[in-house]
Amino acid sequence: MIVRHTAEEPLNPVPQIPTVKGKEIVAPGDGMGYSAYEVVLGSDGNDVLEYGGPGCTSNHMYYCMKGSGKCVLANGKEISVPADFFMGFSSAVKCKITASEATRLFCVFSKDNEPSEDRVVTKPLSEVIGTDRDVDWGSGFSRRFLLRDDKFGVSVTLTSVFTRPETVNGVPMWYKNHKETAYYINGNMTYQWEEGKQEASFRPGGTAFMMNKNDPHRALPKEESLKLCVFYPALVGNEKHSFDGGYSVYGAAE
Known part of the structure; x- marks a missing residue:
C-alpha cells in the first residue's frame, strides 16, 4: 500500500x-x-x-x-x-x-x-447516476465514467462510501486482479492493511490509498466519504462487492 x-x-x-x-x-x-x-x-x-x-x-x-x-x-x-x-x-x-x-x-x-x-x-456525473454504470458496490455507489469497452485501459469512477452498522469493523476488500487508487477528496476514512498492522487516515486536502501490491485491506468510514478511483486494468462494468465472509474480491476480466 x-x-x-x-x-x-x-x-x-x-x-x-x-x-x-x-x-x-x-x-x-x-x-x-x-x-x-x-x-x-x-x-x-x-x-x-x-x-x-x-x-x-x-x-x-x-x-x-x-x-x-x-x-x-x-x-x-x-x-x-x-x-x-x-x-x-x-x-x-x-x-x-x-x-x-x-x-x-x-x-x-x-x-x-x-x-x-x-x-x-x-459526460457530467448526472448522466451516469441512475444508469447501469451507477453500481451499488455494497457500501455506497460507484459511478463509472470509463469501462473496459471504452478502450482507455483504465476505469475512472466517483465512489461514495456510506457508514452503516455493518461497516463498524471496516469494509474488507481485496483486488486480486486490479491495481486501484482510491483518492479521497472529502469525508473521514481510515484504511488498514497487513492484517491491521498498518493504518493511515484521510487528511484534509485529499489522501490517495494505492493498492500497488493488490493489498487486502479494510476501509473504515467514520462519516460518509467520497473518492475518485482509478482501476487498472479497466472494470468490465458490473463488478460489486459481496461481504458474506472474508475479503470481497472482484473477479478477473473475462
Missing part, C-alpha cells in the same frame, strides 16, 4: 504537460499502470492545460472537482466544463482546457496502445 497526502506534496510541473504545475497523486514509478495529478487552473500560473495530438503517447482523462471552464478540441469543438464533469481523450485528441474561475482537476494519464481521434468520452 502506498499512501500519499496531497497537502504534503510539492507543486511541480506535470511530466506530460511541463507548462502546468500540479500535485502528484500517482507517480509513474508507483507501479499502478497509470499516473495521476491534481491541477488547479487559474492559480499558481496555471492558466491553460493543453495536451494530445502529434508526439503524445498517453490517454488523458480529467474530472472537474470544483470550478468551471471550457475545453476546445483541435477540430474546433467546444465543450463546457462545469463541476462534476468527466472528459476522456485518446492521445491522438488534442484538447485545450481553460478556466473561468479557479478550477480543480483530477488528471489521469495511461498508455495509449491504439491512438484514435474518435475515442472521446465526455
